[in-house]
Amino acid sequence: MSIDIRPGSVTFQNVRKNFGAVTAIADLSLTIEPGTLVTLLGPSGCGKTTTLRMIAGLEHPSAGRISIGGKDVTALPANERDVSMVFQSYALFPHMSVADNVAYGLISSGLRKAEAREKAADGLALVGLAGYGERLPSELSGGQQQRVAVARALVVEPQVLLLDEPLSNLDARLRRRVRTEIRELQQRLGFTAVYVTHDQEEALAVSDTVIVMHQGRIAQAGTPRELYEAPASAFIADFIGEANVVPCEVTRVADGRAEIRVGEGGHALAARGLAVGPAKLAIRPNAMTLREAAGAMLSGRVLHAAYLGDHVEYEIETKAGPIFLIDSGTDRMLAPGTAIGVDLHDRGLALVPE
Structure with missing residues (x-):
């Protein structure tokens, strides 16, 4: 049994998100092409995490429309959106084996346990953890736990993989290694990824496109080279590099x-x-x-x-x-x-x- 990734697009059309009297996202329009890794970058409070949570269905827009793979998902709950999320904290079950952690979402969706375990083994092989299935999460390093979280997200074959500050719990040297592994995996499998970080170097290293957000709006979007060499404003020039x-x-x-x-x-x-x-x-x-x-x-x-x-x-x-x-x-x-x-x-x- 193999993992079949069919990447989808993500489109925001004039999306606004209010929290009471506070406007977190103001008239946001963007398109993320299938098979690309796009990073939402910006300082705290810029709206990047709120944007990611709206893609996931954990927040719903106050106005506007969100589409995934051409399908309007604006009003759909999280479990009907065909996306998967890698959290900052990994969110692994400590009492379950690595294989059971990876298979959990498959079994919850109705797949037979034997098939789920087989697919979990494929997922672990994808991230370089073949043979680690019977270990507990506590027996793995931080980088290995992060790879388990990525495998668990990929085995459900989402149209879009969401990564919320996925490396923030790792030390500097390990962050460099794991970000390279994530980028190589994304390019090899061709899945669509939306990656949130506040780390400029990380964003430049992994992205096809970087979207810099500021006060709930897009300050500039472009390739890492475009943002670094041709900043659109003093804010971008100072924030990037x-x-x-x-x-x-x-x-x-x-x-x-x-x-x-x-x-x-x-x-x-x-x-x-x-x-x-x-x-x-x-x-x-x-x-x-x-x-x-x-x-x-x-x-x-x-x-x-x-x-x-x-x-x-x-x-x-x-x-x-x-x-x-x-x-x-x-x-x-x-x-x-x-x-x-x-x-x-x-x-x-x-x-x-x-």
């Missing part, structure tokens, strides 16, 4: 390129539709070079320095404001108070509207 956002002046625009004045110098980069006038420049921490203050584009003084093994992190006070900079030159470490200059690279910069 910890950019420095400093004021600048666009002095000339020609052939899609802008000449700008920033600090004591000039630079040229993609205009991104901006006209002559004030703007904001997003500068990634690794898109700058330290040099002598005289003649540098930005000059200032070191406020803080931290040695982190393969790089040094600096906070530098400049006329344009504080700058966070990552320097790979670990053979030196500048003391607070040191006068220093900063020049910009050609990559890692983006203009955003004032």
Whole structure:
């Protein structure tokens, strides 16, 4: 017996969700294509978890329409939506074996126990846990427990797999490994996945599309590269990749390129539709070079320095404001108070509207 995944789409049409007088989601429209992994990303209170819960049927919209696989599910209960969810806490039954945990949903839906156990074994093999079926959850590592939760969600063959902060209980090194395993499994099986996280690096690492939410709305949606290299606003630039956002002046625009004045110098980069006038420049921490203050584009003084093994992190006070900079030159470490200059690279910069 094998697992047959038939991925479905998810569509929101002008969805609103109110909790009393509070609007958690305001006029949300989006489409998640079948077979893609889409991450809902944003700070606490942005509406990402509420959106996920509305897909699951754990919350119902105050207005608008939700479809899964082309079927209107707006008013359907959770058990009729053909979705499955992986929770932050894993939600495994501690007294049941791993195999019984994976088979639980199948047996509850009416499948014979022998067939459910066979399918559970297939699910465990998919996530690299063949032979672990008779163990208890307490006998597994955190990463293995998370894989059991994924197997349990997949064996019911949902159109859409929902993952709610699935790695938040794991340490940093294990998070990197398990997120890679989830992404490889999704690509191999081709299921539709909606993934919620507040971790920007995690979102960039696993997603086909990242939807950044802010105050109940979509601030920007795009590929990880699009969001990182072409942020639509200062909020996106700062939230994705910890950019420095400093004021600048666009002095000339020609052939899609802008000449700008920033600090004591000039630079040229993609205009991104901006006209002559004030703007904001997003500068990634690794898109700058330290040099002598005289003649540098930005000059200032070191406020803080931290040695982190393969790089040094600096906070530098400049006329344009504080700058966070990552320097790979670990053979030196500048003391607070040191006068220093900063020049910009050609990559890692983006203009955003004032």
